Amino acid sequence: MDLKLNGKDISAGLLFLVTIVFLRLVWGLLAQKSRRRLPPTVKTFPLIGGLLRFMKGPIVMVREEYAKLGSVFTVNLLNRRVTFFIGPEVSSHFFKAPESDLSQQEVYQFNVPTFGPGVVFDVDYSVRQEQFRFFTEALRVNKLKSYVDQMVFEAEDYFSKWGDVGTVDLKYELEHLIILTASRCLLGREVRDKLFDDVSALFHDLDNGMRPISVLFPYLPIPAHRQRDRARARISEIFESIIKSRKCSGYSEDDMLQCFIDSKYKNGRPTTEGEITGLLIAALFAGQHTSSITSTWTGAYLLKYKEYMSAAIEEQKNLMKKYGDKVNHDILSEMDVLYRCIKEALRLHPPLIMLLRQSHSDFTVKTREGVEYDIPKGHIVATSPAFANRLPYIYKEPDRYDPDRFSPGREEDKAAGQFSYISFGGGRHGCLGEPFAYLQIKAIWSHLIRNFEFELVSPFPEIDWNAMVVGVKGQVMVRYKRRMLSIVE
Ligand code: HEM
Numbered sequence: 488m489d490l491k492l493n494g495k496d497i498s499a500g501l502l503f504l505v506t507i508v509f510l511r512l513v514w515g516l517l518a519q520k521s522r523r524r525l526p527p528t529v530k531t532f533p534l535i536g537g538l539l540r541f542m543k544g545p546i547v548m549v550r551e552e553y554a555k556l557g558s559v560f561t562v563n564l565l566n567r568r569v570t571f572f573i574g575p576e577v578s579s580h581f582f583k584a585p586e587s588d589l590s591q592q593e594v595y596q597f598n599v600p601t602f603g604p605g606v607v608f609d610v611d612y613s614v615r616q617e618q619f620r621f622f623t624e625a626l627r628v629n630k631l632k633s634y635v636d637q638m639v640f641e642a643e644d645y646f647s648k649w650g651d652v653g654t655v656d657l658k659y660e661l662e663h664l665i666i667l668t669a670s671r672c673l674l675g676r677e678v679r680d681k682l683f684d685d686v687s688a689l690f691h692d693l694d695n696g697m698r699p700i701s702v703l704f705p706y707l708p709i710p711a712h713r714q715r716d717r718a719r720a721r722i723s724e725i726f727e728s729i730i731k732s733r734k735c736s737g738y739s740e741d742d743m744l745q746c747f748i749d750s751k752y753k754n755g756r757p758t759t760e761g762e763i764t765g766l767l768i769a770a771l772f773a774g775q776h777t778s779s780i781t782s783t784w785t786g787a788y789l790l791k792y793k794e795y796m797s798a799a800i801e802e803q804k805n806l807m808k809k810y811g812d813k814v815n816h817d818i819l820s821e822m823d824v825l826y827r828c829i830k831e832a833l834r835l836h837p838p839l840i841m842l843l844r845q846s847h848s849d850f851t852v853k854t855r856e857g858v859e860y861d862i863p864k865g866h867i868v869a870t871s872p873a874f875a876n877r878l879p880y881i882y883k884e885p886d887r888y889d890p891d892r893f894s895p896g897r898e899e900d901k902a903a904g905q906f907s908y909i910s911f912g913g914g915r916h917g918c919l920g921e922p923f924a925y926l927q928i929k930a931i932w933s934h935l936i937r938n939f940e941f942e943l944v945s946p947f948p949e950i951d952w953n954a955m956v957v958g959v960k961g962q963v964m965v966r967y968k969r970r971m972l973s974i975v976e
Pocket of ligand 1: 619
């Protein structure tokens with residue numbers, strides 16, 4: 488028998504070997520894929536079922552599915568898979584992951600036509616990080632101290648225009664006061680003193696151009712988007728002229744605008760006028776509705792629960808005994824009772840009900856029950872402050888307004904670790920304006936408590952789930968009577 492192999496035999500043998508290796512590789516990959524422990528998926532009608540449930544009410548859907556599927560589950564929204572992480576154990580990775588694993592850029596793209604080009608979600612993470620450093624600098628304690636003086640001035644001025652008695656819509660009043668304060672502290676004296684009406688009308692159009700539909704289709708040619716674009720262009724012109732005239736005159740102000748003018752990138756490049764404008768718009772969008780909504784909820788709860796209003800009054804009396812009428816950054820920082828009242832309103836009603844990231848790599852999460860899930864690259868990952876802030880294994884009687892749950896000794900917000908309270912997000916992208924927001928709301932409510940008595944005359948407000956920044960539905964009518972808080976026993 489001739490056992491000699493010719494060239495053809497060798498080629499056939501090699502082909503056979505390569506095929507086997509290839510098949511094993513494919514099989515290995517498939518097996519690995521099928522071994523992946525994917526999160527359970529929400530059962531809905533194919534294609535649009537998930538979207539319909541989501542649109543009907545995302546929090547209702549999260550509540551129902553959390554009860555059925557647990558703390559990690561996926562919902563199919565058209566062609567996207569959105570995986571929810573509920574609770575501090577699983578959301579830890581959401582908050583801590585580096586941008587290369589979980590990023591904001593894609594999911595928050597819809598902000599670009601509003602904030603404008605060259606800033607925040609329109610730039611690479613390395614540039615965005617530098618721009619967020621400008622925010623951090625502009626919100627340092629030494630800056631906050633000067634902003635507080637302006638916040639107090641604005642509150643005194645605004646409420647001096649109220650009569651001795653009257654009935655007002657608290658929501659409307661606080662919205663107006665907060666836009667005035669934000670204008671002064673963030674946008675600067677020129678806008679606040681001379682251009683307030685023009686600029687606030689333009690901001691109104693900008694705001695109106697951010698609709699739920701804008702999240703999916705930010706450039707859809709609808710009237711609201713066209714008006715948004717016109718307003719954005721006009722805001723650019725106004726700010727460019729303000730910035731140029733500040734730069735030319737050489738004078739300097741205590742506001743965020745000045746901080747952004749003075750900011751420089753690592754390579755020494757100063758910020759451009761377009762970037763400054765975009766960053767200011769981003770600051771206003773981040774801080775204005777969120778703060779005004781929180782100040783309204785705080786008021787509604789204080790008026791409903793007399794025992795907490797009495798505790799807040801007592802605190803103001805003690806501070807007045809110590810410092811007289813003076814209110815500044817350090818005095819506001821001593822208002823612990825008021826702080827807890829605001830924090831509890833914000834636990835029950837976080838204005839940003841859903842936080843999102845895009846996953847760029849496969850990773851694993853472990854639930855508090857010890858179950859592990861593999862989250863594939865390409866999923867959108869979501870967490871919900873509105874739902875997670877009311878988890879009963881973290882908060883006792885979670886639906887009850889109980890500011891004392893944050894008091895020393897109880898501190899329920901720390902009981903289950905770092906991410907038990909997420910109204911301000913946390914970790915890598917935690918809110919940079921949190922201290923600013925508390926100071927602003929405290930400046931308003933300490934002034935109101937010291938100078939007025941209130942009674943809620945409309946029913947306790949409901950939640951407006953339809954808004955982009957979720958707030959108070961309808962009016963919040965209160966009757967007020969001017970009186971000086973007496974510190975004489
Ligand atoms: C009650 C008021 C406020 C609430 C509830 C709030 C809430 C939040 C939340 C939840 C995030 C995280 C978003 C995410 O993880 O995707 C955030 C981020 C941020 N907030 Fe606030 N915010 C408030 C006020 C403010 C104010 C007054 C400013 C500025 C003046 C501000 C500036 C920012 C900025 C710059 C970020 C982005 C941080 C980053 O990505 O690194 N916020 N805020």
